[in-house]
Amino acid sequence: MDHEYIERPERLASLVEELRGEPLLGVDTEAAGYHRFFDRMSLVQLSTRTANYLIDPFAAGELAPLGTLFHDPAVEKIFHDADYDLRILDRDAGLRLSGLFDTQIAAAFLGEKQLGLGSIVEKYLGLKLPKEFQRADWAERPLSAGMKEYAATDTAHLPDLRDRLRAALEERGRLHWAQEEFLRREQTRWTESDDTREAYMKVKGARDLTPRGLALLRELYAWREGVARERDQATFRVLGNQALLEMSASPPGGVRDLPSVTGLSEGLAQRRGRDIMEAVRRGLAVPEAELPRWPRSPRFERDLELEARVESLRDARTRVADQLGLDAGFLIPRATLEEIGKARPTTPEALAQVPGVRRWQVEAVGDTLLKTLRKK
Structure with a gap:
């Protein structure tokens, strides 16, 4: 897939000027949250009907120039499932949107059950999209040629897909239904989680632990967060939840016991064993009266x-x-x-x-x- 890779601020500014007259743009973003502790927007893809552009925010600098295009309702912006894209564009670049066409929403109004981009493109355009880089680390540099090709493909077909979906919506008298949802989705903003529970209590399986087990999980979870932050690595790549739960339910007696824990390698035990055991000791030392407990669920009278x-x-x-x-x-x-x-x-x-x-x-x-x- 032919594309231009944008990594100079001055080229980004000139590209925005070139695209001012375009009636529509396919847009997508790639983030690094799957592999990294610090989730960050790592790539922005733009496609006209004839050209594809990959914008490297690490090299091109501030993305504020894109606001000229994103804020202009005369330039239709085509996303597939824009929800997360809009959140990170707001969080990382302060960019808001006007003039959205979301192909996932459009497909839902047409009664489609499989709403992934690959499924919709295959049904309406007869094309198969590549899948090999769906879990790629988009924060790595330089990006491989294959990753760039994959990223450009994500937006290259959005203009044609929009045409097919829009025509089908018009034929069924549902275009104005979809447009109402497009306008609502334009208001999507980044918000911090308002869940008041401690993060460690969200681990699936935490509810099966005793109060002492919860105290252990709290310390082990905090240890893992610290390592992940230090290495800018996703927490599951440091150590999986199953290992944390096992050690919380049945605390190891020493470093020598760690390799028997599911997913805890001998290498990790050697490198981080002392720190892990220190977290275990902190959990075991919490006084009985200070152990964490699940709040009681409120009782509701059935109506x-x-x-x-x-x-x-x-x-x-x-x-x-x-x-x-x-x-x-x-x-x-x-x-x-x-x-x-x-x-x-x-x-x-x-x-x-x-x-x-x-x-x-x-x-x-x-x-x-x-x-x-x-x-x-």
Whole structure:
């Protein structure tokens, strides 16, 4: 796939000027979060109908010049599943978007079940996309020729794919439905997690541990985070969760016991064994009264009438989804049905005011939901 690799600030600035008159651009980003501790945007791909560009943010510097294109609604930006791309563009470059066409959203409105880019491109364009660099470390430099080829391919077909999907949406009278979702997705911003639980408590399997085991897991988790940060390496590449859970449930007696832990190599035991055992000792030394414990789940009184109402709404939603050929959860998620069940709207206008309800949903399934509520 022919492409130009952009690694000079002055070339980035001139490219933006060249692309000002383009009606649309395919866009994608690559990040390094799978391999690295410090997730960072590592590549930006742009494609017109005739040319492909790879922008290296490590070499080209600030990406602010792209704002001229990204903020201009006259230049349609085509992404596939823009959610994470928009988050890291906001976080790492302060870039916001206007004029989005998201091919994943478009495909969902056409009733597609397989929403990956490869599946959609194969169905609508008859092309097979390469897969060999899906898990590549995009922060490494220099990028190999194969990685560059793969990255350029990710956006090269987006303009043609957009054309096919847009035509299909227009034919089925659903383009304005998709455009409402495009506008909503444009508002996607980077937000820090507001989960108040300690990070170590999110490890799958942590709930099976005793309070003492949780104390051990907390110390071992903190040790692993420190090593991963020091080496700028993804935590699972330092040591897997299974090893942490094993040592938390059954703490090793010394460095000599570490190689018997699942996934803990003899080399790691030799290099980091003392530090690991120090973390174990800290966990064992936590006083009984200070051991971490899971908070008690709040008790809720069941509202059987509401549950019955929501179940009726769910059945009505499923019938309409089948008629439209859409995934039922995409048509209206269950959480939104619960809000509708609580609000019990009686008119389309009142339904549109329920939190989470879109205008296109009122058009697509509103009458059926209101009739269901009247029957209940």
